[in-house]
Amino acid sequence: MPKEVILLVFFAIFIGHSTKAQDNWEMLFNGNDLKNFEQLNGNAKYEVRNKELIGVSKMDTPNSFMATKKKYGDFILEFDVFVENGLNSGVQFRSISDPDIMNGRVHGYQCEIETSARKWAGGVYDEARNGWLYPLTRNPKGQNAFVPGEWNHYRIEAIGNHIRTWVNDVQCANLVDDTTAEGIIAFQVHAIQDKEHEGKIVKWKNIKIKTDNLENSRKPLDNDVPEISYLTNQLTPSERRKGWRLLWDGKTTNGWRGAKLDKFPEYGWEIADGVLSVLSSGGEESRNGGDIVTNDTFSDFELSVDFKITEGANSGIKYFVDSELNKGEGSAIGLEFQVLDDKAHPDAKMGKNGNRTVGSLYDLIRAENNNNSRGKNFKGVGQWNNARIVVKGGHVEHWLNQVKVVEYDRFSQAFKALVEKSKYEKWENFGRIPEGLILLQDHGDKVSFKNIKVREF
Incomplete structure (x- = not known):
């Protein structure tokens, strides 16, 4: 057999074994x-x-x-x-x-x-x-x-x-x-x-x-x-490249203060094992540690928060909050992604047509699943659920466990009409301020939060 043929056979066998490997x-x-x-x-x-x-x-x-x-x-x-x-x-x-x-x-x-x-x-x-x-x-x-x-x-x-x-x-x-x-x-x-x-x-x-x-x-x-x-209180390389940052570091109170304080509340909130929890005080709104807000303000952003509620619990994630609006009793004022046990808390049956249920724009727009899925994609009490809020200009979306449940334009006439028929009617320019704080609510029930992250557009 010619030398050239032997070499060709050898290379064919070698390439075949290499490809197989x-x-x-x-x-x-x-x-x-x-x-x-x-x-x-x-x-x-x-x-x-x-x-x-x-x-x-x-x-x-x-x-x-x-x-x-x-x-x-x-x-x-x-x-x-x-x-x-x-x-x-x-x-x-x-x-x-x-x-x-x-x-x-x-x-x-x-x-x-x-x-x-x-x-x-x-x-x-x-x-x-x-x-x-x-x-x-x-x-x-x-x-x-x-x-x-x-x-x-x-x-x-x-x-x-x-x-x-x-x-x-x-x-x-x-x-x-x-x-x-x-x-x-x-x-x-x-x-x-x-x-x-x-x-x-x-x-x-x-x-x-x-x-x-x-x-x-x-x-x-x-x-x-x-x-x-779903990594706990950490960002992936891809998230970092796309501008995400942790809004809570999983360990300290850095970046947060009481909504009506110049520092973090001394009681009513707990940090343990990478989880931030507002503690129960018998359902009294903002009567224990009180709401907490970010030090920074936000305009166009995407916010992601994991939350876990106890049975019968009520809380909320608010945005475009102006902590100067309400210095008296009760929660600070802002648009709210409702966090609620729909089955056990009476607030679910109040308001109008379910606009106080989990995922809703509280007291304004009911959370609905329009994705041909099997009901609202809530994982249940005692389970971790994800709230996602996206704001670009006037366009706002609420997502519950990656399913969109609310969509609206905060600068529209329709939104203004909703506000005029709600409990927020007395607050001038409600929901329309250029930028505001992000808030986690103390409504007197134990609710836990983790994986709080944000990116700005």
Whole structure:
């Protein structure tokens, strides 16, 4: 054999081995059997046919999961999925099933597979734990990636605390969360309530995983897909680049004072384990430590605050606050993102048409979910919820757990008319001042806050 031919053969073999080493995919499902899996929780039927993993919906059984026996930490997972219309499904990852926790109920991250009108397929749900972490309400491009009635290709990248998803090569989620670093991967057949959906199927194929050379295998980010971070009192590099800063450092009272004081209240507020809490005083508004406000004023901004309420609690996050307006009893005056236990606090039934419920522009505009979701996206009492307030000029938005619930123009005639029919009628130019303070309210009930961050436009 000529020397040149030998060299060509050698290089072909070398390149082939090199490509294989860089590729390094492993078939998670071999297409023949389920020897590397175990079924957890529900007893919906799973079978292997035509090299596909097939799940069949069943009445009177909880969510069913076909789970890997092995746990995975950092990985890239790809698969193709077909789901019949009306059936909900998902793929768990970094998830846990422990007999000592909720009797072994599978809980943890789930990449959503669904056919509903809200179009959240590809979003990230925290099964049996924290609820929706990344709905697709802030990513309209991602909402249109999934094609009902056809095979769809999914990709999940879980590397460090970054979790990113793609459907049909369109990026859907860009999540930062450090709750769980390792766990099982599981293919879900969701519980059904409607007899009409019994026997519907979800099918997976071409299920493969990569656990090496991950940094070099990442897909490029779509800059239009917002990053949502749940890290406690810390900013991601991306947030810093985009101008975010912590409004509360998680440790001290720096940057805050009492609304009617020149320093932070000496009692009524508590800082512990990265959480800022207003303490209960029996429901008396601003009678204990009193409201606290930022030292800085804000005009055009995006504010994000995590809050947790106790049963029956009332509080609020106010903005465009002028602490000089009300020197007497009661709270300082400003526009308010209502924080409330709608089920147990009487204020939810006061005002007009629910305009004092959680997420509302207090006493002015009722919080509503217009995103084809299942009711207002409130995670419940005793759970961390996120308030997001966006102000650009006169345009204002309230978001509750990443779902927009209020939108208005504070300089419009419609807004002025609302104020004239509200408790704020006596305050001249209410809600229209050029800039103001941000306030956390003491309404006499224990409410906790963390991850308070802001960026200005």
